[in-house]
Amino acid sequence: MKFRTFASFVGPSVFLMLLFIAFPLVSVFTQSFQLTQPVMTTVEVETCTPGFLTQTCTTETKTVPKLTATGGVETTTTWVGFRSYQNVLQMDKVWSAVGAGRLGDILQIDFWKALRFTLTFTLITLPLVLIVGMGIALAVNNAAASLKGQIIFISLLPFIITPVIGALSIRWLFIGDGILTVALENLLERDIAMFAQGWTIEILMLFYRVWHVAPFAFVIFYAGLQTVNQDTLESAIIDGASRWERLRFVVIPHLMPLIIFISLIHLMDSYRVFEEIVGFTSQAHVISLQWLTYDFLQPDDSGNRAIGRASASAMLTMIGIVILLVPLLRRTWRDHRGSN
Amino acid sequence: MMMTRLVAAGAISLLGTGAFAECAFENTVPLKSLSAGFEAWKSVTDAMAECGNFTAELDQEFRTKQPAAFEANPSLYQIGGVSNGTFTPLLNAGTIRPLDDLVEKYGGGLAPNQLIRVDGKIMAIAMMVNTQHLMYREDVLADLGIETPTTYDAVLAAAEKIKEAGVVEYPVGATMKSGWNIAQDFNNMFLGYGGTFVNADNTPAVNTEAGLQALETMKALTVYMDPEYLVSDSTYVQQQFQQGKIAMANLWSSRAGAMDDPAESTVVGKVKMGMAPLAVDGGTPATTLWWDGMVIAKNITDEEAEAAFQLIMEGMDEDMVTAANDQAIWLIGGYVPGDVAQGVVATATHDPAPLAYPSTTQMGLMHTALGNELPAFFTGERDAAATLEAVEAAYTTAAKEAGIL
The missing domain is CATH 3.40.190.10 (Periplasmic binding protein-like II)
Structure with missing residues (x-):
């Protein structure tokens, strides 16, 4: 292909990727080393509030931001090096916890608490999604032709639901005296509060994510199953291979690239777990890295946003994803080189 | 209505x-x-x-x-x-x-x-004006011969009696949803114990005797609550009252009208308002105006x-x-x-009177720090002193970033 043709095809996509991915990334990277803060002044202010029945006026010194002539808040931006990262990671506390031999204390720091959950969540849902997805695909593949359409439609439903809505509906089934909690209470004849402790909420979240994402794996695997070489399967049957052996030695090796593809996508997606935290209002017990970034970005009760810490936490999240993906990417790279 | x-x-x-x-x-x-x-x-x-x-x-x-x-x-x-x-x-x-x-x-x-x-x-x-004050089921308290509690010691004693009698599902309700609500619940109690949030030089002052006592009393109350209290906000507590599940709560006076709304409430006319309980005798009611x-x-x-x-x-x-x-x-x-x-009148006219919630930048930062760090104490991950230490650390980080420290 001529370079001009190639460039005119690829150009728009490269431009959009620069605009929407590369530049924001550079900007976040820069901001993680900066601190923008309002210029504060101390003023003596008389404030009058209703009190009760009569007005009460108090004069006090207040620290308030300086306003510019145009009405905005005057801010200054300074380079602070790794201070935002330090504020997120709190390594001094980590080392002192390690030094004192109380490793559990590390999990009281927001970032490490979030990392613990994010990793558990990612690594537990991955095999479950693969197994459940493969299970449904095999079941549909072996189902009678007249039922296939209906089964596919029903299996895809969870994937169609908006994530937050799905999380909320599961929450409402279980929270307080939700119908499923009451049903469980009747079944087990004991009082159950699903939202009173962390581990039950985590189980609900894992269940929800597997339920939501398994159809994606199913669709991909089902497509892959259609391309399995029938001759190889038949010769395996003639050789006396059982159903399990055929799956183990013929089907799975054939689907391996797809398994890696789904794993890559799932790792990237679930490391950014967020909807579950919001949907299940689990902040008191369980938080994730993506939620932590969001929380830094939310204005606090004095109107400040911790942009520096949010940027640092976003960069750390990205680094985490890259580390998780390395083994899989290396494998794909090896296969790629091998096939050439 | x-x-x-x-x-x-x-x-x-x-x-x-x-x-x-x-x-x-x-x-x-x-x-x-x-x-x-x-x-x-x-x-x-x-x-x-x-x-x-x-x-x-x-x-x-x-x-x-x-x-x-x-x-x-x-x-x-x-x-x-x-x-x-x-x-x-x-x-x-x-x-x-x-x-x-x-x-x-x-x-x-x-x-x-x-x-x-x-x-x-x-x-x-x-x-x-709005304030959090005691709302209670008059019928439940009267049946058990309990006088309207005016201190948290009395609230705890009443809760124990109600629990023993088993007339409602949970004796106490509270707006303790993690974040803004639980922080406000702490603020009330902390001021009731005579605490001040920040020193004159803007450094935090919650890791004090008042802070520890406030957490202790809050924890003692949770024994009598729905175990899912960390997700319960004002609307949740209001509904618990309306559905007859709780008997007492320190709840917003703006929610009082809803107790007598026949379309929603099963306890019309039974919920009465009293002064926000005192944390210590001779102190201010543990609430803010x-x-x-x-x-x-x-x-x-x-x-x-x-x-x-x-x-x-x-x-x-x-x-x-x-x-x-x-x-x-x-x-x-x-x-x-x-x-x-009546509850608001009794609260606001009590001598000494409760403080108005301070409209300051420092309070805003402190409120957020409290909301983020307090839940770990109630889930049992941290003890009271470590929690208050974490609150002060979170406040200090945020205050430095906001340019007031």
């Missing part, structure tokens, strides 16, 4: 003069407001809507939306509903306008204590501001108060304190 309002609405539409029947002027400028979502706001914004061209957004997430929405130019909302907590970010960012000339022109009917002045300028118009009111955005035209102010006056008139007398402790003329106001 609902029924009379429906009938009234129906009657107005039958008059044929349309939506402007009860309004002194016809509003021609399109206006929008953003405020909290409890009953009183509904009544006021409904009264404002009668003038036409007005849409009200009642949203419990207004706290996070408001600063950004008012910073836009032009502002996304002309009118904002605020309290002394949510007032701070708007005031700090300079996104609301002084109302002195508008008050002079249209505000003849306002009582002097409705004018919220900052540095001599009127920045907001207050409509009601709040006001709710309205502000007008800076980034709008003067014409819009003028229309907005007239609309506010229309919403805060006597007709509205007469129709919604028991929904709040109104500061507006024509308000007759009824039964549901």
Whole structure:
């Protein structure tokens, strides 16, 4: 292909990727080393509030931001090096916890608490999604032709639901005296509060994510199953291979690239777990890295946003994803080189 | 209540003069407001809507939306509903306008204590006061021969008796949802024990005896609560009362009216209001005083501001108060304190009186730090001292970033 043709095809996509991915990334990277803060002044202010029945006026010194002539808040931006990262990671506390031999204390720091959950969540849902997805695909593949359409439609439903809505509906089934909690209470004849402790909420979240994402794996695997070489399967049957052996030695090796593809996508997606935290209002017990970034970005009760810490936490999240993906990417790279 | 309002609405539409029947002027400028979502706001914004061209957004997430929405130019909302907590970010960012000339022109009917002045300028118009105080099931307490508790020791003793009797599912309810609510619950208790949040040099001061006692009392109360208390906000507690699941709670007076709403409540007439309990004898009631009111955005035209102010006056008139007398402790003329106001009256007139929630930047930062760090104490991950230490650390980090330390 001529370079001009190639460039005119690829150009728009490269431009959009620069605009929407590369530049924001550079900007976040820069901001993680900066601190923008309002210029504060101390003023003596008389404030009058209703009190009760009569007005009460108090004069006090207040620290308030300086306003510019145009009405905005005057801010200054300074380079602070790794201070935002330090504020997120709190390594001094980590080392002192390690030094004192109380490793559990590390999990009281927001970032490490979030990392613990994010990793558990990612690594537990991955095999479950693969197994459940493969299970449904095999079941549909072996189902009678007249039922296939209906089964596919029903299996895809969870994937169609908006994530937050799905999380909320599961929450409402279980929270307080939700119908499923009451049903469980009747079944087990004991009082159950699903939202009173962390581990039950985590189980609900894992269940929800597997339920939501398994159809994606199913669709991909089902497509892959259609391309399995029938001759190889038949010769395996003639050789006396059982159903399990055929799956183990013929089907799975054939689907391996797809398994890696789904794993890559799932790792990237679930490391950014967020909807579950919001949907299940689990902040008191369980938080994730993506939620932590969001929380830094939310204005606090004095109107400040911790942009520096949010940027640092976003960069750390990205680094985490890259580390998780390395083994899989290396494998794909090896296969790629091998096939050439 | 609902029924009379429906009938009234129906009657107005039958008059044929349309939506402007009860309004002194016809509003021609399109206006929008953003405020909290409890009953009183509904009544006021409904009264404002009668003038036409007005849409009200009642949203419990207004706290996070408001600063950004008012910073836009032009502002996304002309009118904002605020309290002394949510007032701070708007005031700090300079996104609301002084109302002195508008008050002079249209505000003849306002009582002097409705004018919220900052540095001599009127920045907001207050409509009601609000406070968290004791709500209790009078029938349950009377049956068990318990006197209305006025201290937290008495509350705990009463809770134990109610638990033993097993008449309700959980003796106590509390607004302890992680985040803003649990922090406010702590604030109440902390002030009740005589604490101060920050030192004169803006360094934190919650890791003190008062802080430890506050956490201890809160923890003692949780024994008598629904174990899912870390997700329970004001609406959740209100519903627990309405469904007869709890017998006592330190709840917002703005929720009192809902207890007697026959459409929602199964305990009409049984919930009474008392003074916010004392944490220590001779101290202040463990609560804070709040006001709710309205502000007008800076980034709008003067014409819009003028229309907005007239609309506010229309919403805060006597007709509205007469129709919604028991929904709040109104500061507006024509308000007759009824039964549901007794708790607020007892709380506010107690000697020494509780403090008003401080509208300061430091308090805003402290509130957020408390909301993020306190849950770990209640889930058992941290002990009280370590939790308060974490609160102070979180406050210090945020205060340094905000430039006040």
